[in-house]
Amino acid sequence: MKPYEIILLAGILGLSPYTFADSNSNKKPGVEPVTNKLYLEECGACHFAYQPGLLPERSWRKMFSSLDDHFGDNAELDSRAHDELLNYVVSESADKSSRKRSRKISKSLSSKDVPLRITEDGYLKKEHRELSKKMVEGNPKVGSLSRCEACHTRAAEGLYSERYISIPGYGRWEDD
Ligand code: HEC
Ligand code: HEC
Numbered sequence: 001m002k003p004y005e006i007i008l009l010a011g012i013l014g015l016s017p018y019t020f021a022d023s024n025s026n027k028k029p030g031v032e033p034v035t036n037k038l039y040l041e042e043c044g045a046c047h048f049a050y051q052p053g054l055l056p057e058r059s060w061r062k063m064f065s066s067l068d069d070h071f072g073d074n075a076e077l078d079s080r081a082h083d084e085l086l087n088y089v090v091s092e093s094a095d096k097s098s099r100k101r102s103r104k105i106s107k108s109l110s111s112k113d114v115p116l117r118i119t120e121d122g123y124l125k126k127e128h129r130e131l132s133k134k135m136v137e138g139n140p141k142v143g144s145l146s147r148c149e150a151c152h153t154r155a156a157e158g159l160y161s162e163r164y165i166s167i168p169g170y171g172r173w174e175d176d
Pocket of ligand 2: 167
């Protein structure tokens with residue numbers, strides 16, 4: 001097909017160039033998916049293996065400096081694993097990533113903020129402000145906002161856009 005024929009066809013089907021751009025950007029991971037096997041094993045043992053692109057470098061450095069007291073749990077690693085995983089999270093941290101959501105997370109934080117939780121500061125806190133307690137803490141199938149994968153059905157692929165959100169007991173999220 002020639003370019004003008006595609007435009008013509010899109011016109012007949014009622015599709016605007018915006019439709020294409022929008023659906024493409026929603027299908028691209030907003031955050032770089034985790035590829036490091038050791039990370040998936042060690043940091044996915046107790047909870048969802050949060051993508052490094054969800055926090056800035058300074059947050060990861062702080063978290064890795066006290067893994068023996070990690071939110072009340074001991075998540076200590078041997079020194080080889082510690083170094084490998086610290087390198088990994090730093091190199092893929094929000095401030096180093098060009099992925100869309102990582103950029104937004106990075107930009108929303110002042111350089112003095114060193115959040116250890118992903119959803120407590122900046123952009124992600126704002127994104128979740130419309131959720132009620134009943135949908136999260138009071139929802140037996142969710143329990144906490146930390147359980148990204150409970151609502152973001154393709155979280156493991158770094159896909160957080162609205163088309164892949166379904167809240168247990170509530171269904172698909174329609175923003176209006
Ligand atoms: C022994 C279990 C355990 C292991 C292993 C573990 N964590 Fe955690 N992690 C926790 C607990 C418990 C919390 C707090 C969860 C809560 O309050 O809902 C947590 C919370 C987090 C949070 C904050 C999530 C939020 O609420 O925004 C991050 C980020 C995190 N862990 C990263 C890691 C990384 C990186 C590793 C690997 C080095 C790791 N965790 C290994 C138990 C663990
Ligand atoms: C209780 C369900 C639930 C949990 C748990 C949850 N989210 Fe969300 N998230 C949502 C909903 C609903 C929206 C859309 C909010 C809106 O549009 O007003 C959203 C929006 C987002 C967005 C913005 C997407 C966009 O296209 O604008 C990102 C990124 C995101 N969440 C990441 C996370 C991460 C990372 C976690 C885990 C630390 C998490 N979420 C946990 C329900 C949840």
